[in-house]
Amino acid sequence: MRVHLRVWRQPAAHAPGGFEEYDLDDVSPDMSFLEMLDILNEQLVAEGREPVAFDHDCREGICGSCGMMINGQAHGPERGTATCQLHMRKFDDGAHIVIEPWRAAAFTVIKDLSVDRGALDRIIQAGGYITAPTGSAPEANSLPVPKEVADASMDAAACIQCGACVAACPNGAAHLFTAAKVAHLNLLPQGQPERFTRVQAMVDEMERWFGSCTMHGECEAACPKEISIDFIALMNRDYVKAQFKNRRLIAQSA
Amino acid sequence: MSDITLDAKIPDGPLADKWDNHRFEVKLVNPSNRRRFEIIVIGTGLAGASAAATLGELGYRVKAFFFHDSPRRAHSIAAQGGINAAKNYKNDGDSIQRLFYDTIKGGDYRSREANTYRLAQVSVEIIDQCVAQGVPFAREYGGLLDNRSFGGAQVSRTFYARGQTGQQLLLGAYQALERQVHLGNVQQYNRSEMLDLVVKDGRAVGVVVRDLLTGQVRSHSAHAVVLATGGYGNVFFLSTNAKASNATAIWRAHRRGALFANPCYTQIHPTCIPASDEFQSKLVLMSESLRNDGRVWVPKEFGDERPPNLIPEEDRDYFLERRYPAFGNLVPRDVASRAIKREVDAGRGVGPLKNGVYLDFGDAITRLGRSVIAERYGNLFQMYERITGEDPYVVPMRIYPAVHYTMGGLWVDYNLMSNVPGLYVIGEANFADQGANRLGASALMQGLADGYFILPNTISDYLAGLLGTAPVPTDDPAFTAAEAEVEERVRSLLAVNGRYTVDHFHRELGKIMWDNCGMARSEESLKKALSEIPSLREEFHRDVRVLGDDRSLNQSLEKAGRVSDFLELAELICTDALHREESCGGHFRVEHQTEDGEALRDDEHFAYVGAWEFSGVGSPPELHKEPLEFEFVHLAQRSYK
Numbered sequence: 001m002r003v004h005l006r007v008w009r010q011p012a013a014h015a016p017g018g019f020e021e022y023d024l025d026d027v028s029p030d031m032s033f034l035e036m037l038d039i040l041n042e043q044l045v046a047e048g049r050e051p052v053a054f055d056h057d058c059r060e061g062i063c064g065s066c067g068m069m070i071n072g073q074a075h076g077p078e079r080g081t082a083t084c085q086l087h088m089r090k091f092d093d094g095a096h097i098v099i100e101p102w103r104a105a106a107f108t109v110i111k112d113l114s115v116d117r118g119a120l121d122r123i124i125q126a127g128g129y130i131t132a133p134t135g136s137a138p139e140a141n142s143l144p145v146p147k148e149v150a151d152a153s154m155d156a157a158a159c160i161q162c163g164a165c166v167a168a169c170p171n172g173a174a175h176l177f178t179a180a181k182v183a184h185l186n187l188l189p190q191g192q193p194e195r196f197t198r199v200q201a202m203v204d205e206m207e208r209w210f211g212s213c214t215m216h217g218e219c220e221a222a223c224p225k226e227i228s229i230d231f232i233a234l235m236n237r238d239y240v241k242a243q244f245k246n247r248r249l250i251a252q253s254a
Numbered sequence: 255m256s257d258i259t260l261d262a263k264i265p266d267g268p269l270a271d272k273w274d275n276h277r278f279e280v281k282l283v284n285p286s287n288r289r290r291f292e293i294i295v296i297g298t299g300l301a302g303a304s305a306a307a308t309l310g311e312l313g314y315r316v317k318a319f320f321f322h323d324s325p326r327r328a329h330s331i332a333a334q335g336g337i338n339a340a341k342n343y344k345n346d347g348d349s350i351q352r353l354f355y356d357t358i359k360g361g362d363y364r365s366r367e368a369n370t371y372r373l374a375q376v377s378v379e380i381i382d383q384c385v386a387q388g389v390p391f392a393r394e395y396g397g398l399l400d401n402r403s404f405g406g407a408q409v410s411r412t413f414y415a416r417g418q419t420g421q422q423l424l425l426g427a428y429q430a431l432e433r434q435v436h437l438g439n440v441q442q443y444n445r446s447e448m449l450d451l452v453v454k455d456g457r458a459v460g461v462v463v464r465d466l467l468t469g470q471v472r473s474h475s476a477h478a479v480v481l482a483t484g485g486y487g488n489v490f491f492l493s494t495n496a497k498a499s500n501a502t503a504i505w506r507a508h509r510r511g512a513l514f515a516n517p518c519y520t521q522i523h524p525t526c527i528p529a530s531d532e533f534q535s536k537l538v539l540m541s542e543s544l545r546n547d548g549r550v551w552v553p554k555e556f557g558d559e560r561p562p563n564l565i566p567e568e569d570r571d572y573f574l575e576r577r578y579p580a581f582g583n584l585v586p587r588d589v590a591s592r593a594i595k596r597e598v599d600a601g602r603g604v605g606p607l608k609n610g611v612y613l614d615f616g617d618a619i620t621r622l623g624r625s626v627i628a629e630r631y632g633n634l635f636q637m638y639e640r641i642t643g644e645d646p647y648v649v650p651m652r653i654y655p656a657v658h659y660t661m662g663g664l665w666v667d668y669n670l671m672s673n674v675p676g677l678y679v680i681g682e683a684n685f686a687d688q689g690a691n692r693l694g695a696s697a698l699m700q701g702l703a704d705g706y707f708i709l710p711n712t713i714s715d716y717l718a719g720l721l722g723t724a725p726v727p728t729d730d731p732a733f734t735a736a737e738a739e740v741e742e743r744v745r746s747l748l749a750v751n752g753r754y755t756v757d758h759f760h761r762e763l764g765k766i767m768w769d770n771c772g773m774a775r776s777e778e779s780l781k782k783a784l785s786e787i788p789s790l791r792e793e794f795h796r797d798v799r800v801l802g803d804d805r806s807l808n809q810s811l812e813k814a815g816r817v818s819d820f821l822e823l824a825e826l827i828c829t830d831a832l833h834r835e836e837s838c839g840g841h842f843r844v845e846h847q848t849e850d851g852e853a854l855r856d857d858e859h860f861a862y863v864g865a866w867e868f869s870g871v872g873s874p875p876e877l878h879k880e881p882l883e884f885e886f887v888h889l890a891q892r893s894y895k
């Protein structure tokens with residue numbers, strides 16, 4: 001099949017960028033989207049032009065490295081699918097495909113389709129963990145976790161930190177990402193001791209970098225792991241509770 | 255010739271007491287002195303992230319380097335099926351002794367008894383640790399942990415988090431690491447690739463790192479260097495490894511004197527999605543856990559063109575169940591891979607390219623219902639559907655073996671230190687615990703055992719002797735010379751400006767390796783590979799085309815450096831495979847097989863670790879042998895019948 005590509009090219013963060021157009025004549029429907037870009041890059045190098053930079057690694061939809069806006073949709077047209085798992089059979093012969101990097105204030109463009117998502121790591125650093133230094137753990141089965149709780153926690157923990165939720169959000173908010181981590185840990189019995197300090201620290205850090213949530217719902221639609229927007233409600237509830245709980249703790253320590 | 259003697263430093267005493275005795279004997283660093291020591295960790299997969307986090311918790315000052323944008327992208331994240339531990343929660347006869355025995359037998363008796371036993375001992379602590387961190391393992395309705403079975407075992411000892419166990423374990427380690435970053439105990443450097451090891455007066459004193467965004471080449475010094483950079487399966491181009499997984503860190507350390515042990519022990523995983531065309535960029539694994547419920551078969555008749563659901567039971571050959579009744583579909587990976595290859599080579603392959611066999615869930619779906627199968631393997635089925643466009647609930651999966659894991663790696667002693675003092679190697683990057691074949695769900699176990707529990711308890715033995723010394727300053731000639739070499743190498747890759755892309759050479763190398771040093775190897779094929787690799791390497795350095803500059807993100811340049819190292823490593827793999835005149839585990843020499851086509855070891859001549867010393871590109875490496883002594887297990891022909 002043939003495709004016509006319009007790809008965002010930008011040499012560096014502060015350099016101006018623009019679209020360039022390319023035609024590919026020999027694309028197999030069994031190729032993944034990234035394999036199609038590999039072919040483009042081979043072709044560009046053969047012509048003496050610099051290949052398109054894009055992040056990718058596992059190509060199995062789990063590392064979260066890849067991600068681009070494809071025809072205005074984060075990770076492209078197929079629901080619940082990261083860019084690397086999108087295949088060309090989902091496009092028509094002769095399709096025009098526009099490819100852009102994630103667009104969000106918190107994600108600066110590094111080059112072409114590659115962006116800096118470091119702000120997501122900073123949210124985790126602020127509190128996205130359970131403090132359990134190595135060696136101090138009790139016997140694993142000493143703490144039963146109801147199956148429904150473990151399953152719900154796992155649903156949230158499936159997040160791959162790709163940033164599609166942020167890119168899809170008209171406000172550039174990272175609520176779905178943050179809520180997924182808050183829910184993963186706050187639902188579990190092991191996560192209870194730090195529950196309210198965690199949610200406060202993570203949300204406060206999130207707000208330093210990202211926009212606000214207006215319950216638009218684009219994040220859930222774009223998420224390659226189909227993480228539910230319900231987790232945002234859970235995070236918001238815990239955040240409100242934290243305002244009281246954490247204040248009481250401060251009063252006690254004074 | 256060099257005078258290296260390989261001392262594995264295995265502690266005395268009964269097998270079960272060695273680790274305890276050893277922990278009592280190692281020198282310690284007291285808590286207030288730990289902040290005087292700096293440790294560099296390269297790589298943040300399961301082994302690296304767990305090590306960096308734990309060393310930070312202990313109070314050491316740690317610098318963690320990784321080439322991804324976030325530590326959580328490391329390829330451990332893609333491990334699907336599970337992690338083994340000798341908890342015996344299922345009351346089905348498991349024990350530390352049995353996990354030890356299964357692992358050493360699964361490795362075809364080519365690993366060290368003491369290391370493997372320690373791995374089995376530590377396995378139970380890993381599960382405790384991960385649960386405490388909030389890893390959402392699968393649970394029974396009563397809230398207790400669930401298990402499933404993996405290849406090479408007759409017990410259920412595998413803990414799992416749906417089909418994303420590696421992801422969840424890595425997130426646990428990553429979150430522990432980010433906590434240490436927040437506390438200031440660990441400094442992390444993302445998009446930073448180690449391009450050389452710095453050795454001074456015979457000790458590892460630091461590394462040279464290239465910032466992938468700015469191209470800046472910088473040195474970092476420390477009291478000890480830990481490599482946790484994974485395996486080298488991408489030398490085959492097509493593998494289940496992530497695209498950027500590479501051997502550069504361990505290869506550069508090898509060039510600086512670290513011995514490379516058993517490079518020919520590479521694992522071909524039986525259940526991967528067959529290649530669909532020549533543009534294929536990588537192969538995708540379908541978890542071994544699928545063999546719990548999936549049955550492997552081919553049509554009995556050659557050229558049977560009927561769709562699988564129209565082929566009746568009596569016309570199907572469930573060849574694993576037929577040949578290995580005791581273990582059935584759950585034979586170890588090397589055994590399953592060879593059996594599948596035999597069917598496809600014999601012309602009974604299925605699919606448009608006749609390059610696969612069926613993995614059929616029909617029986618399981620009838621027996622358990624679609625929803626149970628969806629709960630166990632839902633994300634794997636979805637992944638399969640995305641890639642092939644076929645629905646595995648209806649049409650059997652097609653699978654074929656692919657390169658997956660490398661048991662070989664840098665040689666380390668019982669402390670996980672290489673022969674270069676101060677250089678530690680953990681996880682898949684070392685050679686130690688898996689022998690000639692790794693059992694499923696044991697890689698996660700080894701990575702975390704090394705990172706959480708073993709290295710943090712052994713590294714003090716070396717550091718204690720350095721108390722009161724500062725790291726070598728990075729303006730030392732040892733550092734400036736290494737930096738200059740790195741910069742020269744980068745410049746020379748850009749300067750060639752030849753005709754072919756980096757991927758072109760990588761593909762060619764992969765083809766040579768797969769055809770001649772893949773699932774079946776012979777003297778003839780290996781000699782062929784050894785004649786072809788050097789000329790491909792020369793052609794690469796004469797005719798590769800890397801565009802762009804070295805002062806901004808340049809992914810072709812990164813790849814070029816890695817492929818250039820693969821082109822050197824490939825020769826060592828084939829050299830090792832040629833010298834090992836026996837078949838064992840993943841290393842199958844067609845000249846050495848039993849009457850029914852199983853691997854035939856030669857314990858009299860090859861019960862040793864083959865550790866190679868670098869002597870220059872293109873010049874024959876020198877072999878050092880560490881004899882494997884078996885005091886506690888009886889060497890036997892492996893049988894899964």
